[in-house]
Amino acid sequence: MPRAATPDADRPDSLADRVYARLKADIFDFRLLPGDRFTENEVAARSGASRTPVRQALYRLQREGLLEVRFRNGWQVRPIDFGHIDACYELRIVLECAAARKLCEGGAPGAALAALTAIWQVPPADRLTDPAVVAALDEAFHLGLVEAAGNAEMARVHRELSDKIRIVRRLDFTEPARVTATYDEHAAILAALGAGDAAQGEQRLRAHIETSRVEVRKITLHRLSEIRRAAAAGG
Template sequence: MHNAPPAAGREALAAKVYQAVKQAIFDFQLLPGERFSENELAQQLQVSRTPVRQALFNLEREGYVEVLFRSGWQVKAFDFDYFEELYDLRIVLECEAVRRLCAISSADCRIALTAEQYFWSESAPLTQGKPVALADEAFHRALVSATNNRQFLLLHTELTEKLSIIRRLDFTRDDRIQATYQQHHAILQALFAQRCEQALRLLTLHISESKAAVRKITLHRLHQARLTLQTSGIQKEALRTATR
């Protein structure tokens, strides 16, 4: 008879399952409204049901999945009102970050955002949706991080993760990728010139455009995003690989 793995080992395995399933949701390998069972996930991930169940309950507490009475689990459907409220909070938080950046010298602002200036103005533009989405998240995180307020950054990091699944759909379109480069560059130039009102206006418009697109996202677009990822070689096999 095999001995049960130590508690630390069980927790580590559950954490790997948690990350694998969460990434599958973010990468649209598991779509909003899609149903699945603990047994299916356990087989795909080649683990027992115990770490799968623990991971799913953690994801349920965070609002990513929900348990269905006697019929397994389901990826939680999009709540568009909820996402719009998160966008409103992002605008408030990032605008405050801009005000604080405008209060420091232009030289210090440039130093704090040098990497972002190079990436969005001088480096070769990215064309693939997911890398652009990650770079976009890094840009907005850099604005907040430059304030040196740890609580701002913690809150912003939480907001970013909750919005990731929506925001990444934006970057399945070439015109949105191009617009992001142009808008980020314009925001940085306004900041460096200490034109605070212009920077606030540009940032608010930039975030509001994403917010306005939220209700236009349909299940069809989600399926399209999934097909795009699959043709790029990202399959459900990634779920199993993630727990190795």
């Protein structure tokens, strides 16, 4: 990580950074639902900060595609757009397959994937099941794959994509069958790449991500209606 070399790496986060992180978490944890509207003053009051750092955070989230600002008319959590989500999944396939090819370029990648193998190629009894944990591990798997390919810009774009789809992607692991499938498929992908078989690794990656896309779409629609019903009933 080249970041560590910069002079103010150890400086504590600014207020704007903290507000940014908090808002992002609010969105991912469905405390702020897609379509919800709010104002800068509300966020400022909740954060205990003034509008200045709040606005900095809001505009950053806007650039990342999570929020929308309406001229002198408040902010809105960008509604979930499955067309956009699908585009992100398709781009993920492009990037991760490119990373897989790159990894296998000079023969089998070996050491670069050791950490991932230790997590995913384990006996069924050792597999984890907590949805939140598996979701984090899954994201780390795909991020790690691209990271290992060694193109920092590709890794950055892929991280951005992961941020954008996280709001729906994490729901994939609330179903035990999907967790099992994820373990199986990750292990198979690692096996192919570990053997230096780029073509097979690529094909398995593509199938894995595409399956995930379809499943996540179904689960999200179901979950969103559940949350809305609960919110309507609870007040």
